Structures are given as structure tokens and as C-alpha cells.
Amino acid sequence: MKSRPFxxxxxxxxxxxxxxxxxxxxxxxxxLLRYRPEHITCVIDRENAGxxxxxxxxxxxxxxxxxxxxxxxxxxxxxxxxxxxxxxGGLPPEWRGVIAEALSRGLHVMSGLHQFLADDAEFAALTxxxxxxxxxxxxxxxxLPIGTQRALSVPARRVLTVGSDCRTxxxxxxxxxxxxxxxxxxxxxxxxxxQIGMMISGSxxxxxxxxxxxxxxxxxxxxxxxxRATEADWLFVEGQGALTHPAYSGVTLGLLHGSLPDAMVLxxxxxxxxxxxxxxxIPPLGRVVEINEEAASWRRPAxxxxxxxxxxxxxxxxxxxxxxAAEDETSLPxxxxxxxxxxxxxxxxxxxxx
Amino acid sequence: MKSRPFxxxxxxxxxxxxxxxxxxxxxxxxxLLRYRPEHITCVIDRENAGxxxxxxxxxxxxxxxxxxxxxxxxxxxxxxxxxxxxxxGGLPPEWRGVIAEALSRGLHVMSGLHQFLADDAEFAALTxxxxxxxxxxxxxxxxLPIGTQRALSVPARRVLTVGSDCRTxxxxxxxxxxxxxxxxxxxxxxxxxxQIGMMISGSxxxxxxxxxxxxxxxxxxxxxxxxRATEADWLFVEGQGALTHPAYSGVTLGLLHGSLPDAMVLxxxxxxxxxxxxxxxIPPLGRVVEINEEAASWRRPAxxxxxxxxxxxxxxxxxxxxxxAAEDETSLPxxxxxxxxxxxxxxxxxxxxx
Numbered sequence: 001m002k003s004r005p006f007x008x009x010x011x012x013x014x015x016x017x018x019x020x021x022x023x024x025x026x027x028x029x030x031x032l033l034r035y036r037p038e039h040i041t042c043v044i045d046r047e048n049a050g051x052x053x054x055x056x057x058x059x060x061x062x063x064x065x066x067x068x069x070x071x072x073x074x075x076x077x078x079x080x081x082x083x084x085x086x087x088x089g090g091l092p093p094e095w096r097g098v099i100a101e102a103l104s105r106g107l108h109v110m111s112g113l114h115q116f117l118a119d120d121a122e123f124a125a126l127t128x129x130x131x132x133x134x135x136x137x138x139x140x141x142x143x144l145p146i147g148t149q150r151a152l153s154v155p156a157r158r159v160l161t162v163g164s165d166c167r168t169x170x171x172x173x174x175x176x177x178x179x180x181x182x183x184x185x186x187x188x189x190x191x192x193x194x195q196i197g198m199m200i201s202g203s204x205x206x207x208x209x210x211x212x213x214x215x216x217x218x219x220x221x222x223x224x225x226x227x228r229a230t231e232a233d234w235l236f237v238e239g240q241g242a243l244t245h246p247a248y249s250g251v252t253l254g255l256l257h258g259s260l261p262d263a264m265v266l267x268x269x270x271x272x273x274x275x276x277x278x279x280x281x282i283p284p285l286g287r288v289v290e291i292n293e294e295a296a297s298w299r300r301p302a303x304x305x306x307x308x309x310x311x312x313x314x315x316x317x318x319x320x321x322x323x324x325a326a327e328d329e330t331s332l333p334x335x336x337x338x339x340x341x342x343x344x345x346x347x348x349x350x351x352x353x354x
Numbered sequence: 355m356k357s358r359p360f361x362x363x364x365x366x367x368x369x370x371x372x373x374x375x376x377x378x379x380x381x382x383x384x385x386l387l388r389y390r391p392e393h394i395t396c397v398i399d400r401e402n403a404g405x406x407x408x409x410x411x412x413x414x415x416x417x418x419x420x421x422x423x424x425x426x427x428x429x430x431x432x433x434x435x436x437x438x439x440x441x442x443g444g445l446p447p448e449w450r451g452v453i454a455e456a457l458s459r460g461l462h463v464m465s466g467l468h469q470f471l472a473d474d475a476e477f478a479a480l481t482x483x484x485x486x487x488x489x490x491x492x493x494x495x496x497x498l499p500i501g502t503q504r505a506l507s508v509p510a511r512r513v514l515t516v517g518s519d520c521r522t523x524x525x526x527x528x529x530x531x532x533x534x535x536x537x538x539x540x541x542x543x544x545x546x547x548x549q550i551g552m553m554i555s556g557s558x559x560x561x562x563x564x565x566x567x568x569x570x571x572x573x574x575x576x577x578x579x580x581x582r583a584t585e586a587d588w589l590f591v592e593g594q595g596a597l598t599h600p601a602y603s604g605v606t607l608g609l610l611h612g613s614l615p616d617a618m619v620l621x622x623x624x625x626x627x628x629x630x631x632x633x634x635x636i637p638p639l640g641r642v643v644e645i646n647e648e649a650a651s652w653r654r655p656a657x658x659x660x661x662x663x664x665x666x667x668x669x670x671x672x673x674x675x676x677x678x679a680a681e682d683e684t685s686l687p688x689x690x691x692x693x694x695x696x697x698x699x700x701x702x703x704x705x706x707x708x
Contacts, residue, residue: 208566209567246501
């Protein structure tokens, strides 16, 4: 994508999570530690300085937590990543100095904030004076086309993760499927549609940040770029929202009709019956399957081939029970991709596309 | 809406359509002449200067076409409206001088271009030096909330126009329904979701121009504002796109789940079987009804209560025949709202909500 001034997967990253490093506070930092540990030199967080990242958030074994930028520099980072994605999207004021200092020392900066760092006069001046560059991942490319079903021109099989609500594991499931597919020696790539996935993969567009006329067009751009760049046989596309969501159903449908998937995997959190921060029920799992297949059929029929359950808040026995219940309810393979792996889903894909 | 610096329905308008005034070239100018003739002092178009607007575009009896701004000023305008909405969205270079001159003379300027006039240094300086103001109608309010089903809090019945494709008459049908309802002494208001409807009504938000996370939220804002401002019993909401459209289905679904209508009216052009500028078939009318009712049911069930056909390219006999055929196919009342009036649709609403 033209808007990306450097490839984060070729940099050595320090994650700035000062005062907000924790399992619940820093989904972004935690996801980077889980999926790109080899690129992360350290995490900056005064509160937990001296500890190992894995002692704080459960992932990132061997990644030190340090007190500040001076300490971080000893680990040789080339990129400072802002490790939060707050709902408001603004820049915590106490981070200004750290960012300016990092740019002065020649580090690139990667940010998922709504407020674009590159538009800040001070930061912009620093990038003009050095090799350091800023990637505001949420900035939409300004030359997006509208959707015209170009995903159909891609030779790869496209698998879209869909959900019963926001934050049910659509990004994680797509990443785990991509990893699992590679282990089976399938050629595979992950298509990021949100900021965290973009920072992990170094590609993609934040589809929820584009002007609404371009949702499908942006999705097509992501898919065409990944197909060209990787020549993969399988593309695992990160879905967003839910078709029944009061706020985000438009993004969800645009992404579905932009990606025109060959198959879908439905992501769900079994302990959730109500949508988060909405007075809206989540329909029964079988109905969510139907709804997604119905909406796909308006442009191109596609089946849900498996269920990905997020059981992080359940016991092992409880998790096993909900997996079996989901299989019984939908007659589809089910798993928790993190807890039990994605083999049942990949087996389902193999059966669907022999 | 906060972004509107003046109320266009209280101004005397000159429409700038120089070189592009015609039935096909200037949907915007033609729509303003059809729905707000009492506010329009003249149309600026060198090519047709000296004629009556109605001789050029079939509407606007008594509205003179004049050669330039000097001639226009003799008709006492207080507002210059840019009368085109080109696909590219840029400012025709030859219009710069006219706009600057109008602002210098104290005229407000209203524009639906993607390129915002208020961001132009020259124009901005002119507004600082006078009482003249610029309304870029496509600029999204920057404080939009996400959708939370707030339309349900509105006492009015909400009727959404939906379509089998773009440009099938969704705005015109909503405007005609609003007018027809007033003739029946219903209290009624039109909810604009696109730039032309906004210029006609002086309210609304261009939903296709908001960031995709806010489609439903923007729709809710429009509905709440119109309900508060008018206390109407009926709100006729302008739909956008089509649920099966390769580019715009996301906008369409977000608008449906943002407006949570009590009833829908389906707009269709009988001579069109293929979507405009897309390689995509339009499904049979009965199937389009089903699809819209299905998608509504994901949040709140609503029925299509009538069919609005756009028969501008058919003979009178042909138009009568397709109206009867649509009624036979769907068992719903059908009409061409412009050619035959909206009574069959209003009767349908009365039957549905006695």
C-alpha cells in the first residue's frame, strides 16, 4: 500500500505502553507480542520495568519491559510502536516527548491513533530532518476505488472470518488459520482490515476508517495487493463487526461483498448473549450462520465451514463442552483456535475444497 | 446540524450550472428547480442564457437562465449554489472566479463537491472578510456518535426508500411521499441522506461521505434532528444504494439499521436489468423485496409496503403496464411517484398503520 512508508516486519520494534501495559489495557501490545515476538526488542512501561513481558501479559517470553526510551535504545530498536488503541483515539499528552525523542534519534514511529501523528507540526518537522518516518495505519489511502467485484479476479481461495459481535476473535482466528495453513505447507497470507492486524502483517487498510462509499473498494484493494505480493493459494481475511450489529453492520456487509469469500468461519464468544455496549441480543449460532450465508448469496454464495469459539473466560471443561455444543447446533467443525488449535477448521476447508 | 452555517430554505438562490445545464448533466439543478422553485431566482448558464429554465430541463417555469453573475445579481440572490455533482467531485477551474466574486459580494455559497470550498485559502479569506458563508454539504460532522438504535426513541413512523440499484428514484420517492403526506394533512418531514436532498431540505448528512464506522450513527442523527425540529408523525427517509450492490451495500445496510424503519418503499427502474456501471444483475423485484425485509429483520422486522417505479424512459402505455406487472409480481401497490402520484403508496401506508 502506498501509504506505508516502511515495512514494520523488517524493523526491530520497541512498544510504547507506558501506564497501560496489561492483558485488558493493551490488546495491541499483546497481539504484537503474540504474533511478532521475533521483531520486538522491548516494551516501555515504567510500572512494570524490570519484568519479563510474559509475566505481565502472558505472551512475549524473553522480551524485557524497560523504564523509558533511553533504556529501550540499549536493545537496538529501529521502530517505536504506540501500543494502545484507545476508544477516543487521541494521543496521551505524556507520550509527546517520547515520540519526538524517538524521531530525533532516527526511529520510525507506527501509530493506530485516530489523531494522525504525521499531521502534527512538531513530528512532521522531525521527519523532514531525519530518515525517520511515521506510519499512521488508520489513515485511509486517498485514491481508493469503489467496489467492482475485483476479488473474483484473484486466483486464491478467500476465507473470511465473520462474527456474532465485535471482538469475538475475527483477527486472531484469521491469523491462526494463516499460521496453521503454513504448517500444512499451504501457501497462505493474512489480509488485515484493522489497525492491529496491519501492524502485525505490515499491510492492509483500516476498513472502518475509510469513507463509507469505499468499504468494498478498500477490501478489494487489500485482497488484490496481498494476492499479488504473496501469490498465495489461500487468503485469510480479517472480518469486522457483525451483520446484526446496530453500529457496524454496514462495515461488515461491505467487507463481505468486497472480499466475496469462498468460505467463512464464524467467530463467537459463548459466554456473551448480549452485544457489547449495545442493547441487542446475539441470535442463536445457527441463525448467525444463516444470516451470513444469506448476505453472501446476494452477490456470491458462500458457506460457513466452521465455528471459532473464544473461550478465554471459561475452564477447560467448559470450553470442551461449548465446542461440542456448537458442533451439535450447527453440524460444523468447531474449536477455540488459540486453546485447541485450528486443525478442525483447516480440515473443514480441505473437505470443502478438495 | 452544526455544520450548516445558514438555512438554504430561507435564502434566494442563484444556481451556477455554466456549461452543464441539462436534464442529464445537472440532476442537482433540476432537482432544486423541481422541489424548491420558489427559492430560485435564476440559473447561470452562458449556453442557454435568455431562455426559461423549464425550456431547458422541463421544470422551473418562470426561472430565467442568465449569462453570468452580474446578470444574476439583478434578480437579488443571497446564495450561490453549485449546480453540479460530478463523479470526480472536483471544482471546475473556470468556476473559481465566479465563486470568489459571489463571496465578495456577500452571497453565501452552497456546494456538494468532494473538494471542500471552505478549505480553500482564497475562499476562506473572503468569508472572513464578509458575512458570506460556505456550506460544503458533503463535509461530515466531526462529532458523530456510533449507532445505538436511537431511531427507536423517535415517536414518528419512519418510512425508508430502498432500491434495486443506485439512481432508481429513492430521493424523489421520499420527497414525493413527504409532499403527498402533507396534502393529506399528515405532519411529515423528509430526511436527507445525500447532498441533493440536503440542499433541497436544508438538513441532513451525506451518509456516503462519513467514515464507515458512523453510517448508522449518522442516520440516527438525521432522524433525531428532523423529529425534534418538525415533531412530524411521519419521517420519509432517503435511502442509498442497494443491498446487492457490489460497491455500496455497506452504506445501504448501515442506513437500514440506523433508521430502523416501520415500513419500506422499493424503488426500481423497470428498463434496467443490470446494475449501472457494474457487471451485476438486478434480482427479480419479488426477491429484492425479500432481501430488504430479511436484512431489516436482523435488527427489527419491517415490510416493503409499496413499489415506486421510475418510468421516465417509457411510454404512458408502457408505464401503465409495468405498474400492473409490479403489482402482480409483488402483491403490493405500485406507481411511478412523479408520473402517476404517490396515492397508492400512501394508501398502502394507511392500511399498514391504521
